[in-house]
Amino acid sequence: MKPIAVPITSFDLSKIVQEWYAEFLAKIDDIHTIFELLAAANYMDITPLRDLTAFHVNLFVTGRPPSEIREIFNVFDKDEAVS
Numbered sequence: 001m002k003p004i005a006v007p008i009t010s011f012d013l014s015k016i017v018q019e020w021y022a023e024f025l026a027k028i029d030d031i032h033t034i035f036e037l038l039a040a041a042n043y044m045d046i047t048p049l050r051d052l053t054a055f056h057v058n059l060f061v062t063g064r065p066p067s068e069i070r071e072i073f074n075v076f077d078k079d080e081a082v083s
Contacts, residue, residue, distance in 0.1 A: 001048040004055055011059055017052065025056050031072060034060070 001021060009015075014022035028034055034053055041049035061069050070076065 001052065003048075004051055011062060013056065013059060016055075021052055025052070031057070031060055 001018065004016060013025060016022075025034070028037070034056055038050060038053040038057065041047075041053060061072060064072075
């Protein structure tokens with residue numbers, strides 16, 4: 001896999017990485033599975049896969065409101081925290 005070029009010029013994954021990698025991630029429709037893949041790649045020190053999945057998560061949350069991003073990452077404001 002070629003390194004992901006920065007600065008990012010598009011939010012379309014298929015325009016940034018090779019077609020196979022874009023299609024691979026497109027087949028995974030659950031963001032939690034992407035998180036698991038990201039964690040596994042990090043644990044096994046597979047840098048290209050880690051970078052690809054991290055970039056995919058970045059694209060997934062880009063443009064979403066903060067409340068939705070907090071829900072995706074299961075992060076709560078201190079006002080929302082359960083006592």
